[in-house]
Amino acid sequence: MVFELRPLAYCAALTLAAAVAASPGAFALDPARIADADKTPADWLTYHGSYKSYHYSGLDQINADNVKNLEVAFIHLPGRSTRGLQTMPLAADGVLYYSGSYSRVFALDGAAGKLLWSYFPELNEELVAQQTHSPYNRGVALGHGNVYVGTVDGQLIALDMKTGKLVWKNKLVNSEKLTVGFTGAPLVVKDMVIIGSQGGEWTSRGPLYGVDGKTGEKKWEFLTVAGTEDAKKSWGNESWRTGGGGAWMPGGYDTETNTIWFGTANPAPLYDWSGDKWKTEGPRPGDNLYTSSVIALDPDTGKLKFYHQELPHDAWDFDSAVGEFLMLDRDGKKLVVHPNKGGFIFVYNRADAKIENVWRIADNINFVKDIDPKTGELIGRRDLSLGKVSPPLCPAIAGGVSWNAGAYSPKTGLYYKIAQEWCMELEVVKTTPIVEPMAQLNIGATFKMVPPPDGKIRGHLDARDPVTGAKKWEVSYPEPPLASVLATAGNLVFVPDARGVLHAYNAETGAEAWSHYNGAGHNGGIITYSAGGKQYIAVPAGIGGMVSDDYPGLFGEPYKSMPKDAGVLVVYTLKQ
Amino acid sequence: MPVSLSSTRLNNSAGSGGARWRVLAATFTRPAIGAFLAAVLVIVLASARGPALAQADASKPEASASKPDASTAPAGVKPPEASSGDIDGETMFATLCGFCHESGGRTEGKGPKLANSKRSDEYLIDRIKKGKPGAMPAFGRVFSDGQITAILAYIRGLDE
Numbered sequence: 144m145v146f147e148l149r150p151l152a153y154c155a156a157l158t159l160a161a162a163v164a165a166s167p168g169a170f171a172l173d174p175a176r177i178a179d180a181d182k183t184p185a186d187w188l189t190y191h192g193s194y195k196s197y198h199y200s201g202l203d204q205i206n207a208d209n210v211k212n213l214e215v216a217f218i219h220l221p222g223r224s225t226r227g228l229q230t231m232p233l234a235a236d237g238v239l240y241y242s243g244s245y246s247r248v249f250a251l252d253g254a255a256g257k258l259l260w261s262y263f264p265e266l267n268e269e270l271v272a273q274q275t276h277s278p279y280n281r282g283v284a285l286g287h288g289n290v291y292v293g294t295v296d297g298q299l300i301a302l303d304m305k306t307g308k309l310v311w312k313n314k315l316v317n318s319e320k321l322t323v324g325f326t327g328a329p330l331v332v333k334d335m336v337i338i339g340s341q342g343g344e345w346t347s348r349g350p351l352y353g354v355d356g357k358t359g360e361k362k363w364e365f366l367t368v369a370g371t372e373d374a375k376k377s378w379g380n381e382s383w384r385t386g387g388g389g390a391w392m393p394g395g396y397d398t399e400t401n402t403i404w405f406g407t408a409n410p411a412p413l414y415d416w417s418g419d420k421w422k423t424e425g426p427r428p429g430d431n432l433y434t435s436s437v438i439a440l441d442p443d444t445g446k447l448k449f450y451h452q453e454l455p456h457d458a459w460d461f462d463s464a465v466g467e468f469l470m471l472d473r474d475g476k477k478l479v480v481h482p483n484k485g486g487f488i489f490v491y492n493r494a495d496a497k498i499e500n501v502w503r504i505a506d507n508i509n510f511v512k513d514i515d516p517k518t519g520e521l522i523g524r525r526d527l528s529l530g531k532v533s534p535p536l537c538p539a540i541a542g543g544v545s546w547n548a549g550a551y552s553p554k555t556g557l558y559y560k561i562a563q564e565w566c567m568e569l570e571v572v573k574t575t576p577i578v579e580p581m582a583q584l585n586i587g588a589t590f591k592m593v594p595p596p597d598g599k600i601r602g603h604l605d606a607r608d609p610v611t612g613a614k615k616w617e618v619s620y621p622e623p624p625l626a627s628v629l630a631t632a633g634n635l636v637f638v639p640d641a642r643g644v645l646h647a648y649n650a651e652t653g654a655e656a657w658s659h660y661n662g663a664g665h666n667g668g669i670i671t672y673s674a675g676g677k678q679y680i681a682v683p684a685g686i687g688g689m690v691s692d693d694y695p696g697l698f699g700e701p702y703k704s705m706p707k708d709a710g711v712l713v714v715y716t717l718k719q
Numbered sequence: 720m721p722v723s724l725s726s727t728r729l730n731n732s733a734g735s736g737g738a739r740w741r742v743l744a745a746t747f748t749r750p751a752i753g754a755f756l757a758a759v760l761v762i763v764l765a766s767a768r769g770p771a772l773a774q775a776d777a778s779k780p781e782a783s784a785s786k787p788d789a790s791t792a793p794a795g796v797k798p799p800e801a802s803s804g805d806i807d808g809e810t811m812f813a814t815l816c817g818f819c820h821e822s823g824g825r826t827e828g829k830g831p832k833l834a835n836s837k838r839s840d841e842y843l844i845d846r847i848k849k850g851k852p853g854a855m856p857a858f859g860r861v862f863s864d865g866q867i868t869a870i871l872a873y874i875r876g877l878d879e
Contacts, residue, residue, distance in 0.1 A: 225853035272850055272857045275818070313780035344818075359780025412814075568822070572813035589813050589823035687853065689829070692819070696827035708853055 224710025293325025342389020486543020
């Protein structure tokens with residue numbers, strides 16, 4: 144759907160937004176507004192911008208011609224930004240909402256930048272000190288008059304959108320037992336708040352929860368590890384007990400079929416030593432459903448409708464946990480596009496997850512020879528045995544893509560997505576199966592990241608057709624950018640890079656139109672919204688996380704000197 | 720799928736690494752103290768026991784005025800005492816530590832290079848137990864003193 148905002152319509156939308164903001168009911172935020180997010184570009188109501196995962200805004204006050212006039216409107220310091228600021232801010236009715244490390248939540252006046260309220264949850268700090276994916280938080284969700292945030296110690300919290308006061312909280316995960324909690328943003332769908340736990344390297348079975356937004360009552364739970372009897376059979380020797388999985392990034396929602404789509408993470412241990420005998424031997428014989436899969440559920444009941452396992456028996460930690468489910472229609476077909484960490488982009492039919500195409504975005508891939516674009520079958524998979532792996536495995540554990548989202552512009556028809564080029568030397572070590580909850584990881588290897596065969600470690604922003612993968616242009620970076628991408632109707636694509644520079648490119652050509660240094664690396668999201676008649680760009684800066692933690696060792700400066708406990712929300716607008 | 724505890728050896732850094740150390744560290748007596756310590760046993764003793772299902776707990780929401788959930792890791796509980804037996808520091812390292820300390824601790828990754836570390840034994844033991852906020856998890860409730868000794872021996876035995 145092409146949404147082009149004309150000046151008159153723009154003014155009308157702003158007037159309407161202002162009127163809504165002035166009314167007491169403005170804070171109810173009916174989730175139906177999220178379903179119609181395309182129609183209210185002044186807001187950014189959900190993590191992916193809309194249920195279609197476009198990370199696109201119809202705002203065009205800031206455009207390729209005047210972007211050179213951008214300046215900082217205001218900044219906000221969340222404090223205690225251990226491991227940076229990974230959040231995707233949200234905006235509704237002129238108010239900007241965002242979360243920081245330790246799931247601290249802030250509401251700011253979107254035009255003046257003044258703090259309206261803040262909320263600091265009480266966390267189990269002793270547990271936080273034992274976690275690896277801690278204490279960061281990737282964002283909040285809005286709906287039912289509430290702001291929802293998950294915590295690394297397993298709580299889902301609802302705050303009053305207007306006051307920041309606690310409405311309810313529900314300790315969904317016994318994180319003290321299972322180690323895992325919530326790092327990703329929740330997804331609001333109708334009456335429900337849906338949030339997935341981490342999984343991956345732990346014995347947890349990676350639950351995804353549906354919670355009543357008004358009451359906080361848990362309505363359903365879907366286990367991404369052996370969540371059905373059929374799935375249990377895909378884990379030989381009851382190895383489902385070693386766990387993994389998890390759907391730790393918010394997914395998408397198909398409003399036409401009432402279906403939520405989520406991606407799931409890898410099984411544990413990450414690396415299997417059974418080689419080509421993985422169906423019958425090793426620590427987790429079989430396909431290991433529903434890990435490294437896309438799953439389609441009924442949001443009301445949590446029942447599985449259908450799924451596709453992108454990597455049966457994932458032996459490389461190239462999971463499917465990326466949250467983007469780009470929904471678009473092409474040639475009469477209703478499609479959904481989903482990136483896999485292995486560096487492939489899967490295109491599915493939205494009706495049943497049947498494969499429509501698979502194309503590669505990363506240049507350096509050798510964990511398989513290919514993936515069949517008609518069936519999704521892995522061709523020439525490279526299963527690992529004990530000992531040193533040679534040649535190095537590509538991509539490296541950090542993936543051909545990471546969890547940071549790309550953007551799709553219905554105006555240009557292009558998908559703007561970052562890919563990563565790196566490999567790793569690997570030695571697979573036979574570990575003892577961990578079948579009970581414990582406090583730490585289950586990896587099963589030692590490794591070292593190394594340059595790919597075709598040159599230096601690098602990242603690149605590609606502008607491609609999302610269905611065919613045909614490339615229009617590319618911008619290269621010496622280190623892979625680790626933040627999400629934003630596309631706007633102003634013919635712009637924004638890329639916050641890892642060094643701390645925010646770039647704006649012409650969406651048609653890739654020519655850089657503007658850049659500005661934000662003082663620290665970017666490792667989170669970026670949005671645009673409108674307040675008081677002006678368009679703003681909001682981007683968190685502050686680096687730290689499981690991928691960027693490798694950067695000082697890999698690249699030296701400026702990463703060695705970059706603080707890993709700093710965060711700032713920077714908000715831009717046009718000069719008067 | 721029970722796995723027996725195997726006799727293990729650690730590389731010694733002396734010379735070309737041909738010499739072997741044998742670290743006597745622990746066969747654990749298992750105090751009945753909950754999941755964290757059970758986990759320690761699991762690492763060493765594998766799945767000899769009937770495993771408990773790793774299910775998340777369902778719970779009702781709390782009213783806004785209520786206190787946060789008080790369930791925490793058992794406070795003040797010591798890791799199990801080491802007695803006799805062997806611990807494979809290299810395997811433990813590959814299971815838990817190699818994710819950050821790359822090449823088995825030989826090169827810098829997310830965490831620092833550990834081979835030929837100038838830090839004292841006391842410093843390394845303290846860091847393993849307490850971690851470093853935002854950088855390294857605290858392993859004091861996961862590893863026994865005997866296991867930490869084995870990991871330290873593994874680190875000290877690393878070649879470049």
